[in-house]
Amino acid sequence: MPNVRAVPTLRRRRLGNALRAYRLAASLSGEVAGAAMGWDESKISRIENARARMPPGDVAALLKAYGVEDVDAVAALESLARDAGKQGWWQTYGDVVPLSYTDYLTLESDAESVHVYTPSLIPGLLQTGAYAREIIAATAITRTAAEVTALAEVRKTRQAILTTRAEGPLKLWAVIHEAALGLRSASQPTLMKDQLRHLLDMTELPNVTIQVMDLHATAHPGMLGLFEVVRFPAPWPTVVNLENLRGGSFVEGTDDVKAFENAFERVVASALSVDDSRAKIKDIMEGTGA
Structure with a gap:
């Protein structure tokens, strides 16, 4: 099945911004962050710039690599990752x-x-x-x-x-x-x-x-x-x-x-x-x- 280009919805932009903020707070480069997940640096960049989907199941692992273990923060980002691509009812207009x-x-x-x-x-x-x-x-x-x-x-x-x-x-x-x-x-x-x-x-x-x-x-x-x-x-x-x-x-x-x-x-x-x-x-x- 061909890859579907991610649409940079507001939720995806908010998720990317939050993940970037946590990475920068941990003083980690995109290359190091990607290596911790077995990804290349470009995937981290695409996620942070809302051009790629963030798999909800990977949120906790990525945040752990950033030193973030607060359960509320992890749950909030997991929820946003799940909802990032959802269409709102207003899309029918x-x-x-x-x-x-x-x-x-x-x-x-x-x-x-x-x-x-x-x-x-x-x-x-x-x-x-x-x-x-x-x-x-x-x-x-x-x-x-x-x-x-x-x-x-x-x-x-x-x-x-x-x-x-x-x-x-x-x-x-x-x-x-x-x-x-x-x-x-x-x-x-x-x-x-x-x-x-x-x-x-x-x-x-x-x-x-x-x-x-x-x-x-x-x-x-x-x-x-x-x-x-x-x-x-x-x-x-x-x-x-x-x-x-x-x-x-x-x-x-x-x-x-x-x-x-x-x-x-x-x-x-x-x-x-x-x-x-x-x-x-x-x-x-x-x-x-x-």
Whole structure:
């Protein structure tokens, strides 16, 4: 059977980066690491650069050669090696879902928790179908109507991670600026009333925390824009996702990530309490009419 070229998925890149970090920490060259496994140096290089698959059964042996015997670290890398080539459910949508979005969906599916601040819209995991389509149609300005519909379906399907994920629901902490709760749709008069009611329903989930940033709140770091702090079970490092008109980008590295974690703490402190946020959402919903 001919060799199948490995696709450098996000999970494979994360695995390669972790293995490289452990090798460098052990002060081993690729040649020495390969010799310890009976491989040539090029295989180590291909694995670390996500161009070759890492057999899950070889993870423990390679890490032992690097002096890593922590059972949690070994188990985490073995799990990632097993899942590295798996196709996500979003792959059925083909090229409609851009690479940066597929990378984020992969991160989200592996995450333990997401902390998000949004200054002008409802976070994707909390959107109704009608709201999602309205927002995507307005922001994905190069997309066809069919592609907008497909992306709205993807956004709704994502939300199962809050309720039905096999390994347990994602923990979501969302701080939403009050301005995002006042959107109006000329074509769908009840759009925001339905969306706000959905937010209230979502606050009933034990893994979902929602706060509102009051219009009259004091200055805070979130004034610079939307950001998401995505956390994973140990030993995986936290990643920050930033979004703009052309898609998302990731912030990694201890110091940079810590800055966003501190920023989110300050955003939380500036926002209304959970109970006051529910009251605010209810008041706005009751004032929408329709």
